[in-house]
Amino acid sequence: MSRAPNTAIAAVPDLPDVDDKPRVVEAMFDRIAPRYDALNRVLTFRMDVGWRRTAVRALLLPRSSRVLDLACGTGDLCRTLVEAGHDAVGVDFSTGMLRAAHTNAPLVRGDAMQLPFADATFDGITCGFALRNFAALATVLAECGRVLRPGGRVALLDVAEPVSPAVRFVHGAWFRHVVPFVGGLVSDRAAYRYLPASTAYLPPVPELLGLVVAAGIVDVSRRTLGFGAAQLITGSRAASR
Numbered sequence: 001m002s003r004a005p006n007t008a009i010a011a012v013p014d015l016p017d018v019d020d021k022p023r024v025v026e027a028m029f030d031r032i033a034p035r036y037d038a039l040n041r042v043l044t045f046r047m048d049v050g051w052r053r054t055a056v057r058a059l060l061l062p063r064s065s066r067v068l069d070l071a072c073g074t075g076d077l078c079r080t081l082v083e084a085g086h087d088a089v090g091v092d093f094s095t096g097m098l099r100a101a102h103t104n105a106p107l108v109r110g111d112a113m114q115l116p117f118a119d120a121t122f123d124g125i126t127c128g129f130a131l132r133n134f135a136a137l138a139t140v141l142a143e144c145g146r147v148l149r150p151g152g153r154v155a156l157l158d159v160a161e162p163v164s165p166a167v168r169f170v171h172g173a174w175f176r177h178v179v180p181f182v183g184g185l186v187s188d189r190a191a192y193r194y195l196p197a198s199t200a201y202l203p204p205v206p207e208l209l210g211l212v213v214a215a216g217i218v219d220v221s222r223r224t225l226g227f228g229a230a231q232l233i234t235g236s237r238a239a240s241r
């Protein structure tokens, strides 16, 4: 995603300017970290647990693969990776989320836009619900391409807009009204208004897949999960670029 001002996004309330985004997002996740996991379970009816397992399986990597969980937050995906027998490493810039983490995997404080790892370090990369939080998605995807070994796999999970009008209506009411209400009661109202609104940062599907391809990822495919409420994008790092 370009850092250039986006008028469509500027028109969405509850979203920070692109230049402020990293600071605002980091501070927000620091604040909501203590209740983040519990709210995820409640607000997705625990479907998020299954989505993470699906993402890890979709890596199609043998046990003991070295996998980076990008924007690992409290470490849910790291735990799923470890359960699947992988050597997981998590990276995130929110100290609050890292402190609240519950995983044996090593966690590193770092910026996804400038990953603190050498080229071709990892066999796989997972990323859960963070694509829309990055200030420059193209930069982050380029970093993924850099730290993945040739042939390495990616599994990128994020929210999506259901296609069916009926599901879209119910999902919209839940995501835009119930999530901010419950999140506001239990945690932080501004953050749980931002989280649904931040879907606006995700480019349309063809553009999003185009950014993944531009980062040197091939065999890219996308599937939806949870009646279209989530999407999983997978692919492999090209053997050469």
Ligand SMILES: C[S@@+](CC[C@H](N)C(=O)[O-])C[C@H]1O[C@@H](n2cnc3c(N)ncnc32)[C@H](O)[C@@H]1O
Pocket (backbone or CB within 6 Å): 022, 025, 026, 029, 070, 071, 072, 073, 074, 075, 076, 077, 091, 092, 093, 094, 097, 110, 111, 112, 113, 127, 128, 129, 130, 133, 134, 135
């Ligand atoms: C919605 S949470 C997802 C956490 C976790 N992946 C999960 O599946 O629950 C988004 C995470 O992205 C992190 N994040 C956002 N921008 C980042 C960046 N530029 N570098 C590192 N972490 C970032 C936030 O700190 C937050 O922990």
